[in-house]
Amino acid sequence: MDQPTASSNDREYHKPVMITEVVEWLSSAANGWIVDGTFGGGGHSRALLDRYPNVRIVGVDRDTDALARGTTSDRLRLVRANYRDLASILGTDGIPAQVDGVLLDLGVSSHQLDETDRGFSYHRSGPLDMRMGADAERTAADIVNTSDEAELARILATYGEERFARRIAHAIVQERPFHDTVSLAASIAEAVPAPARRSGHPARKSFQALRIAVNDELDGLRAVMAEVFGFLNDGGRVVVMSYHSLEDRIVKRAIRDRARGCTCPPDLPICTCGSNPDVRELTRKAVRPSAEEIATNPRSRSAVLRVAEKVDL
Numbered sequence: 001m002d003q004p005t006a007s008s009n010d011r012e013y014h015k016p017v018m019i020t021e022v023v024e025w026l027s028s029a030a031n032g033w034i035v036d037g038t039f040g041g042g043g044h045s046r047a048l049l050d051r052y053p054n055v056r057i058v059g060v061d062r063d064t065d066a067l068a069r070g071t072t073s074d075r076l077r078l079v080r081a082n083y084r085d086l087a088s089i090l091g092t093d094g095i096p097a098q099v100d101g102v103l104l105d106l107g108v109s110s111h112q113l114d115e116t117d118r119g120f121s122y123h124r125s126g127p128l129d130m131r132m133g134a135d136a137e138r139t140a141a142d143i144v145n146t147s148d149e150a151e152l153a154r155i156l157a158t159y160g161e162e163r164f165a166r167r168i169a170h171a172i173v174q175e176r177p178f179h180d181t182v183s184l185a186a187s188i189a190e191a192v193p194a195p196a197r198r199s200g201h202p203a204r205k206s207f208q209a210l211r212i213a214v215n216d217e218l219d220g221l222r223a224v225m226a227e228v229f230g231f232l233n234d235g236g237r238v239v240v241m242s243y244h245s246l247e248d249r250i251v252k253r254a255i256r257d258r259a260r261g262c263t264c265p266p267d268l269p270i271c272t273c274g275s276n277p278d279v280r281e282l283t284r285k286a287v288r289p290s291a292e293e294i295a296t297n298p299r300s301r302s303a304v305l306r307v308a309e310k311v312d313l
Ligand SMILES: C[S@@+](CC[C@H](N)C(=O)[O-])C[C@H]1O[C@@H](n2cnc3c(N)ncnc32)[C@H](O)[C@@H]1O
Pocket: 014, 015, 016, 017, 037, 038, 039, 040, 041, 042, 043, 044, 045, 060, 061, 062, 063, 066, 081, 082, 083, 084, 105, 106, 107, 108, 109, 110, 132, 220
């Protein structure tokens, strides 16, 4: 018999995005094993456990906080790890080597954003930390206070797509050291030309960039997408929700490359490599949240969901 899977506190932790869609896309795994690689507040896992009485879930998160919240079930195993290390999680400790579904709901949870001592928010004063888990080697303060100006500008431009990256990096280097979020945010705001300060918070993109760099998010995503199909049984599905174009580009490319199969150069008139695609893209057009969901959960606004299925060759 399952223990209760939710407490009133859990409901505050993070409002799961596109929960109905996620549960439906993973219906093919109803009698098998699913890895929830970004367990967070456990909202998606809980919905899957409730809807599919035979499903078993491995909940993975790099944040100890997320796993210590008391969401339990005898069909749920929790593992503190980075999802990029799936190879070391699967096939151990009673968890099968091949699974039927993998869910990745990328980025940070509302809980992480709201906890001032985690340092993710530019609105509230907190230490410049931004580590999702203790496995991240550097804090945001380490990056801000020790990177040279060119490296800082590169981080802000690449991971934040910040057009004023060089001006901001210059200002940071002049004014550092920084130890808390709001003083860094204020300095960034000052560095941005006045007209550009009107569209959203001027530190938003820089904070996104620092968070991605601290947690090595894009390399982790590339790594898991390169391996994930190898861990799926035939008919198994991977469901990924991205929250910005940098993530979605990686997911889309990984799925399309694998679904194309053929590795011949594009200018070759006929295929000579003979490699057969073993993956089918189920969402040619990415799935987005409904207007109703966006109205009740504004954080869902930027979500983009993609699904791919391992096929039987
Ligand atoms: C958007 S939240 C997930 C919310 C969750 N789906 C729910 O319903 O509550 C993302 C979670 O993924 C975790 N996370 C992000 N990157 C990770 C990684 N590389 N490995 C493991 N966990 C990661 C974060 O710590 C955070 O708790």
